[in-house]
Amino acid sequence: MSTPLVEARDIVKRYGPTVALADGRLTVLPGESHALVGRNGAGKSTLVTVLTGLQAPDEGTVRFDGEPAPPLSDRDAWRSKVACVYQKPTVVPELTVAENLFINRQPLHRGFISWRRLRGEAAALLDTWDVRVDPEARTADLKVEDRQMVEIARALSFGARFIVLDEPTAQLDNREIERLFSRMRALQDSGVTFLFISHHLQEVYEVCQTVTVLRDARWITTAPVAELPRRALVEAMAGESIAEREHSRDAVADGAPVVLDARGLTAPAYRDIDLTVRRGEVVGIAGSSGSGKIELAESFAGLYTPASGSAQLDGRPLPFGDVRAALGAGVGCVPRDRHGQGLVFGMSIGDNATMSVLDRLGRFGFVAGERRRRFADELIERLDIHAEGPEQPVSDLSGGNAQKVVMARALASDPRLLVLINPTAGVDVKSKESLLARMDNAREDGTAVLVVSDELDDLRRCDRVLVLFHGRVVAEHPAGWRDHELIASIEGVDSMPAGAGSPAEGVDHG
Numbered sequence: 001m002s003t004p005l006v007e008a009r010d011i012v013k014r015y016g017p018t019v020a021l022a023d024g025r026l027t028v029l030p031g032e033s034h035a036l037v038g039r040n041g042a043g044k045s046t047l048v049t050v051l052t053g054l055q056a057p058d059e060g061t062v063r064f065d066g067e068p069a070p071p072l073s074d075r076d077a078w079r080s081k082v083a084c085v086y087q088k089p090t091v092v093p094e095l096t097v098a099e100n101l102f103i104n105r106q107p108l109h110r111g112f113i114s115w116r117r118l119r120g121e122a123a124a125l126l127d128t129w130d131v132r133v134d135p136e137a138r139t140a141d142l143k144v145e146d147r148q149m150v151e152i153a154r155a156l157s158f159g160a161r162f163i164v165l166d167e168p169t170a171q172l173d174n175r176e177i178e179r180l181f182s183r184m185r186a187l188q189d190s191g192v193t194f195l196f197i198s199h200h201l202q203e204v205y206e207v208c209q210t211v212t213v214l215r216d217a218r219w220i221t222t223a224p225v226a227e228l229p230r231r232a233l234v235e236a237m238a239g240e241s242i243a244e245r246e247h248s249r250d251a252v253a254d255g256a257p258v259v260l261d262a263r264g265l266t267a268p269a270y271r272d273i274d275l276t277v278r279r280g281e282v283v284g285i286a287g288s289s290g291s292g293k294i295e296l297a298e299s300f301a302g303l304y305t306p307a308s309g310s311a312q313l314d315g316r317p318l319p320f321g322d323v324r325a326a327l328g329a330g331v332g333c334v335p336r337d338r339h340g341q342g343l344v345f346g347m348s349i350g351d352n353a354t355m356s357v358l359d360r361l362g363r364f365g366f367v368a369g370e371r372r373r374r375f376a377d378e379l380i381e382r383l384d385i386h387a388e389g390p391e392q393p394v395s396d397l398s399g400g401n402a403q404k405v406v407m408a409r410a411l412a413s414d415p416r417l418l419v420l421i422n423p424t425a426g427v428d429v430k431s432k433e434s435l436l437a438r439m440d441n442a443r444e445d446g447t448a449v450l451v452v453s454d455e456l457d458d459l460r461r462c463d464r465v466l467v468l469f470h471g472r473v474v475a476e477h478p479a480g481w482r483d484h485e486l487i488a489s490i491e492g493v494d495s496m497p498a499g500a501g502s503p504a505e506g507v508d509h510g
Contacts, residue, residue: 005193205230
């Protein structure tokens with residue numbers, strides 16, 4: 001057996017009275033893609049901070065290629081060993097690709113930056129690792145997957161051959177994910193080793209050879225992916241047997257009142273959308289990243305104004321382009337990005353959860369503190385948010401609990417239409433189940449629910465799923481669809497009717 005490229009043994013890390021990692025272990029062999037999985041709070045992030053030299057362990061050892069890890073103060077030595085590509089990019093968006101690749105180490109000529117050499121060295125680096133990006137392109141203009149590859153190339157330029165990928169697929173669609181995986185495999189063939197962190201367990205089986213599970217700040221198991229069935233992996237993460245669940249439900253009656261009725265909605269991202277959602281109905285919208293599905297959902301939440309068409313909510317015109325007016329009309333929304341759109345991280349859990357209903361908690365602009373606290377306590381209990389109380393900063397929460405706060409705010413106003421955009425992205429198995437249970441509860445309470453998601457598990461809870469392809473609805477799948485049927489529609493397979501010029505022109509219902 002070859003010497004491990006990375007080996008962490010008996011890692012313990014405490015933050016005051018909190019034990020963030022009680023028994024961290026990891027052994028990664030050269031050239032493999034190794035998955036690190038576990039629920040939020042399992043200790044993954046803490047282990048990564050130790051592996052990347054951002055924190056020293058209180059106990060335990062880290063070795064690279066059989067040699068002890070460098071001292072924390074030697075940042076250049078750490079950069080030559082390991083790099084982490086985080087879910088949120090660390091590139092500077094306003095700089096070019098070349099400037100980001102060699103930031104703080106630009107080639108100089110007579111004390112000034114040599115822009116010609118900078119562009120040449122950047123092009124050579126990108127070519128070496130087959131990263132097909134224009135070195136003079138502004139980084140903000142790149143696709144997410146290309147920004148990730150720029151970060152990987154930057155890490156490789158320091159000599160690192162061990163790359164940590166932290167939720168790299170969270171903002172990618174199916175095609176982009178497959179391209180990322182193809183690039184990972186090619187880099188593995190060139191001697192690069194990956195630690196792959198993801199809540200999407202199917203991706204572990206697609207791209208990784210070995211998996212390590214952490215639970216409750218402890219190492220649980222390390223096993224070849226091919227020898228660990230998905231059910232056993234989930235049970236190792238959860239610490240309990242996972243029973244197969246059928247989300248059976250009564251069909252929505254044809255006579256149930258229509259809550260949302262949209263006709264002919266057209267915008268740059270979508271065209272001629274007719275859509276109805278009845279009381280107590282959950283309608284899913286699926287599609288690739290360029291399908292227009294997110295823009296359509298955000299239109300109902302007041303973020304965009306369609307160029308033409310109309311929508312009614314409970315028989316009244318739905319205001320477009322005005323989030324406050326949409327909220328007042330009865331729309332609650334969980335936005336696609338909890339970091340940028342969903343939470344104010346300088347505020348408490350209670351402030352975040354109640355900001356959409358302040359008018360109910362006081363008069364003339366004054367909010368009754370005790371009333372607000374009681375209301376926030378009820379939301380915390382209702383959403384099963386694991387927190388010390390409403391005054392705790394929302395920035396202290398794990399990803400799953402932070403997303404529950406976003407869901408709590410959406411439900412606080414008792415919406416008639418609940419718009420959920422990727423509601424379980426980047427959360428652990430139990431938090432995902434809890435969030436989807438809240439969606440089920442809303443349905444049972446008679447709320448009309450619109451779910452836009454890249455997660456098949458989210459869409460399985462829907463009464464029907466509409467598929468957008470190039471901005472048009474090309475298919476509708478009733479509950480009980482099979483994975484391959486929905487994926488085929490999303491990818492535009494068999495979506496072209498006889499005589500049509502392109503898959504975007506319609507759907508073959510035959």
